[in-house]
Amino acid sequence: MRERRVTVVGYEGAELLDIACVTSTLEMANGLGAAPPYRVRLAGPGGRPITCGSGLTLHVQETLERVAGPLDTLIVSGGIGHExxxxxxxxxxxxxRLARESRRVASVCTGAGILAAAGLLDGRRATTHWRWARDMAVRHPEVAVDPAPIFIRDGNVATSAGVTSALDLTLAFIEEDHGTELARRVSRYLVTYLQRPGNQAQMSMFTAAPPPEDALVKRVVDRIAGDLAGDLATAALAAGAGVSERHLTRLFLKHLGRTPGRFVRRARTEAAAHLLAxxxxxxxxxxARCGFGTAETLRQAFVDQYGIPPSRYRSTQATHPPRAV
Incomplete structure (x- = not known):
């Protein structure tokens, strides 16, 4: 193989970062010795320049309609023009058509909706930007949409979450194609994580949605966030709020989409992740600080949420010598 042909599909309203995270990372790999190298081309409908969501204009290198396989990798970008x-x-x-002629197919962010429209995600597990996950699940019930991970591999099809998660997916491709050492060197030059776990949550539960509209739920959430090591059993939370456990659970499901117990477990796990990093x-x-009875209980919660144990999470997330507190 002389080169790995990679076609990135753009269109009017595509996100510049969705494209650049892929193209710049692969070209960086080329500069650091990828063999065979990647031959990366941006393709667009009619070969016309595309105006990105940021207002900048990109000149495509290939006309989409004229691209022919075989391709190593086909990657569809997302952006405000995805619908x-x-x-x-x-x-x-x-x-x-190009997916049938590609060894590997991927999407960035809302580009998953284009793969879904092409029937390429039928029966597969996939992700997209958390903001658009519910909409995609409604439009494409044949796709198992999971809004949590930053990227998902299902067979030869990969989908990544919002915007810069494309960088994580591209580094994973480089490691798959050329080994860990080259991926490590690329990540150093990019000043980013070598391996942010693919099933790491896209964003914190405390920032993924606006504060609960219900005043009682907000008070309970504030109590949880302020005393993770305390007694946060549903019975204790309900008693503190002056309502029954059943009513509190109903309110949490309505406003937060999860039971009080699941909310507490995730809050504690995220707090532990921050301390570990x-x-x-x-x-x-x-x-102990985050309310887990034992290190083993924390390990189980970590594996459930991130797919890796706390020690592995710390080794991939700590970007500088950690401080003691």
């Missing part, structure tokens, strides 16, 4: 692109039958047909505290101490 129009997914509704463009000609564009979708060419994505479907930013301090040198022993895992047992982190567990």
């Amino acid at each position: 129009d692109a997914a509704g463009d039958r000609l564009l979708v047909a060419h994505v479907r 930013s301090t040198s505290l022993p895992v047992a101490v982190v567990a």
